[in-house]
Amino acid sequence: MNIERLKEKIKITKDGTIIIGDNISCDGSSIDKPVSIISHAHGDHIKHFESALSYCNHVITSAQTRDLLIAERGSWLKWRRNFIGLSYGETFDVSQNEHIKLFPVKHVLGASQVLVETTYGRAVYTGDFNYPNTDPIKTDVLIMEATYGCSEDVRQQSEQQLLDQFVSLITREIGQRKPVYVFAHPGKIQCLMSILTNAGVEIPFICGPKDFKWIEVYRKYGYTIGTVLQQGSSEAAEIQKSGSPFISFHRIGSNVPEAKDFLKIRVSAFMAKEDFYELQPNYYVIALSDHADFNGLLEYVRRSEAQLVITDGSRCPKAYMLAREIKERLGIEALALP
Ligand SMILES: [Zn+2]
Incomplete structure (x- = not known):
């Protein structure tokens, strides 16, 4: 494992694309990454879906999200051979050194967290998720959403x-x-x-x-x-x-x-x-939400046993606050990107 090398290979662009490793982009697309993964079917995570379909070798999502996108965008998508619906827990080998698996999260139907196993270690991208009812994945580097990343964002009622x-x-x-x-x-x-x-x-x-x-x-x-x-x-x-x-x-x-x-x-x-x-x-x-509140975000981090946390500042400015809180409260290295 080499956290520093893995960290160098993770980027978040201003338009919300999460780059992991040599070949993978999540919830966006990058012309030099042949595999694009979609965490779920909400609008701010599928902005680049059709451009990814046009130039990526594989556009991967859960079987449920694939069905939602076909229902929404049209049945022509059924015939796109590079649009792949993966079962939860199934491995997709991107290359000899990079392998991905999707795991369920509580959010919209089909929402997934993405585990990328590389020669340098494990990276997990949570996408959007609610907590409890989402099982954290043990990882070395955690890339997470930050919608309720401010310490005041705490819900009282279940x-x-x-x-x-x-x-x-x-x-x-x-x-x-x-x-x-x-x-x-x-x-x-x-x-x-x-x-x-x-x-x-x-x-x-x-x-x-x-x-x-x-x-x-x-x-x-x-x-x-x-x-x-x-x-x-x-x-x-x-x-x-x-x-x-x-x-x-x-x-x-x-x-x-x-x-x-x-x-x-x-x-x-x-x-x-x-x-x-x-x-x-x-x-x-x-105030019913399908996003974890502040305590839920911290609890996920704790249980993931991550050594480095990267919060997604492209979708929420609270990512910067959340990274600070993770460092201070949990003593875990954290930063917000981009
Ligand atoms: Zn969402």
Whole structure:
């Protein structure tokens, strides 16, 4: 093992590409790296997906993420021989000296952490992940996300407590035969639909065309989701006019004027002041997140037994704070890149 040599071969570019070793880029692409790995299907991790497909020998992701991208971008992707869906734990030999494996993380369906084994040692790139419910991988160098990398980014309530509050807000409202508007990120939308279905909510869900395309993939991988209608379809329009209750899902930041007089719930920890609160009358915020909070990030580092941690500053400026905290609190060498 040679940590210094391994460190020299890891870079993060301003546009978010993580370079590991001689041949590999993650969540981006580099013209001189023949293998591109996609950790998960969220927009800020697939910006270079199609350019990578055009010039990389292999574009590798989990089987689930491959299915999500095919559903989203079109079935032509099925026939791209360099677009590979790997099973978790399966080894892909990049060269004699570099081997990769993907392991699951709790985030959007198919999200993976990437283990690269090289002659100089092991490097793990976490991608985005939630903690607990993600198993840390033992490694020499850890490259990690830093979304909640500030020491104040600590959640008080458990995920289950927040989900219970989400379900009870919704069941109360639909009991009065009123519609509900939910704002969340892609992937979270499908999970929330499944949670409501499992809680016995039987009224129709409505969502936009992009999120609608992912529903079948979630079902394929075991999520139970009730009736979903596509926004803009005649079936959805009929329900919306009928006066019957429905739950309408939208991405965070969407402008939905028709939601004005009804219960609105934003499900995201980003910029949330508390775990659960009423932002305006009848507009609630629930800080459910698929990213580890500050304590979760530190706990992952501790359990990974990494000797060097590199935090991803290309996607979040808190990476610089997080690297400082890792050094001070855990006594582990850490830096933020780029
Ligand atoms: Zn993500």
